Amino acid sequence: xxxxxxxxxxxxxxxxxxxxxxxxxxxxxxxxxxxxxxxxxxxxxxxxxxxxxxxxxxxxxxxxxxxxxxxxxxxxxxxxxxxxxxxxxxxxxxxxxxxxxxxxxxxxxxxxxxxxxxxxxxxxxxxxxxxxxxxxxxxxxxxxxxxxxxxxxxxxxxxxxxxxxxxxxxxxxxxxxxxxxxxxxxxxxxxxxxxxxxxxxxxxxxxxxxxxxxxxxxxxxxxxxxxxxxxxxxxxxxxxxxxxxxxx
Amino acid sequence: xxxxxxxxxxxxxxxxxxxxxxxxxxxxxxxxxxxxxxxxxxxxxxxxxxxxxxxxxxxxxxxxxxxxxxxxxxxxxxxxxxxxxxxxxxxxxxxxxxxxxxxxxxxxxxxxxxxxxxxxxxxxxxxxxxxxxxxxxxxxxxxxxxxxxxxxxxxxxxxxxxxxxxxxxxxxxxxxxxxxxxxxxxxx
Numbered sequence: 001x002x003x004x005x006x007x008x009x010x011x012x013x014x015x016x017x018x019x020x021x022x023x024x025x026x027x028x029x030x031x032x033x034x035x036x037x038x039x040x041x042x043x044x045x046x047x048x049x050x051x052x053x054x055x056x057x058x059x060x061x062x063x064x065x066x067x068x069x070x071x072x073x074x075x076x077x078x079x080x081x082x083x084x085x086x087x088x089x090x091x092x093x094x095x096x097x098x099x100x101x102x103x104x105x106x107x108x109x110x111x112x113x114x115x116x117x118x119x120x121x122x123x124x125x126x127x128x129x130x131x132x133x134x135x136x137x138x139x140x141x142x143x144x145x146x147x148x149x150x151x152x153x154x155x156x157x158x159x160x161x162x163x164x165x166x167x168x169x170x171x172x173x174x175x176x177x178x179x180x181x182x183x184x185x186x187x188x189x190x191x192x193x194x195x196x197x198x199x200x201x202x203x204x205x206x207x208x209x210x211x212x213x214x215x216x217x218x219x220x221x222x223x224x225x226x227x228x229x230x231x232x233x234x235x236x237x238x239x240x241x242x243x244x245x246x247x248x
Numbered sequence: 249x250x251x252x253x254x255x256x257x258x259x260x261x262x263x264x265x266x267x268x269x270x271x272x273x274x275x276x277x278x279x280x281x282x283x284x285x286x287x288x289x290x291x292x293x294x295x296x297x298x299x300x301x302x303x304x305x306x307x308x309x310x311x312x313x314x315x316x317x318x319x320x321x322x323x324x325x326x327x328x329x330x331x332x333x334x335x336x337x338x339x340x341x342x343x344x345x346x347x348x349x350x351x352x353x354x355x356x357x358x359x360x361x362x363x364x365x366x367x368x369x370x371x372x373x374x375x376x377x378x379x380x381x382x383x384x385x386x387x388x389x390x391x392x393x394x395x396x397x398x399x400x401x402x403x404x405x406x407x408x409x410x411x412x413x414x415x416x417x418x419x420x421x422x423x424x425x426x427x428x429x430x431x432x433x434x435x436x
Contacts, residue, residue: 019423021416054422057372058391062288065280066297073297077305 014040018047271311274320275304281321281392282328288388289332291373299335303328322403329385375425383418390415 016022017030034044182190196202286299307324314323376384386400390411393399397415401408 015420015423016416019416019419021413050423051419054372054419054426055391055395057368057426058288058376058387058422060369061291061373061376062284062388062391064284064287064293066283066300067293070283070297070301074301074304077301078308081305081308 011043014043015047018044018051020051267312270317271308274317275307278321278324282324284392285325285328285388286332288392289329289336295335296332299331300328303331306331319405322405325389325403329388333381371426372422375422378425379418379421383414383421386411386414387418387422 013022013026013030014034017027017034022030034040193202197204282303283296283300286303287293287296290296290299303324306327307320314320376387379387386404386406389400389403390397393403395415397408397411400406400415401411404411406414
């Protein structure tokens, strides 16, 4: 059987057969046909040649052996590796590309922690060395009944009180001695008194004694309560109507 | 004496060596696989060696994480494939690769006409590069494994039927791409 002009589908089937993908049943039929048909046999052998050419071409792209130095270089690279296949780390080779980043990160974090601790310590020290008595704006610290005018504030009083409480508790943690807040006038008076005492214009002994005396004078004593004497009640009489309804 | 013993004369061999010996054994089963896979992508011997070395080093570093040791060959092949593709993508070395293909071919051509062989190899390389990646991988691995579809199926961890079908499609596309060359070759 000879095809004068090969039909398209037969050519495609033959090409597919040569390239290796066809249904097993169709493959048997096609092979039987190829054995009988000279034109199809020729097409089949052509397709097989194309396949061989392609395969050889691709093979030539991947053919070859690595150079003799390749093995030696691989050994050297493995020797440089800090981590073995078992995950073992050579402590002498810690500063390798594989471990460099984690180590750098750890060192950075540690440096940051040290800086923060140092900054906090120096701040605490500075706060301790600060004067315990300081002039502060009267409006923000003095109690309402101190006689000093307080500026009206837009701050929520409840929140302000909480803030002050937290601040005072924080300061109590940081300072061992109590903080004294005084107004500017009081501070000036204290300064003048201190100056006068230092200059000898005021006898501090005498001042102290007088203060003690004042305290003694102001000593509290129990209050004695004496019962009040009530005046005698005179019965009201009405001569016209007889004796009063109110009797003793 | 294996590579690891030579590399770690003091402490490596004295440790538990079973894993390292196994790595050595697995590597000995496929000494040129990584290199040839890389060569199939890069077509430059020096670069292929670099990539193969990198792939083997990665395999060495992570061998303890590989649960199924039977998959070592496919694991290594895939690693070499990806590294080679990364290298190509990173540097756009197509021109250099074509020049290198010419040089390699001139050495291997032997009695064949150097010009024809060069032209043929260039056209094959171009056609192979134009293939989709999954077809290109199967075709390259098939060429490395002597067109043994069973081995390619193991390497790619695909069913053998899928490998056959992809191989067929790859060949068909290559034949279409190289039609002009094949016709010319037949005429001459």
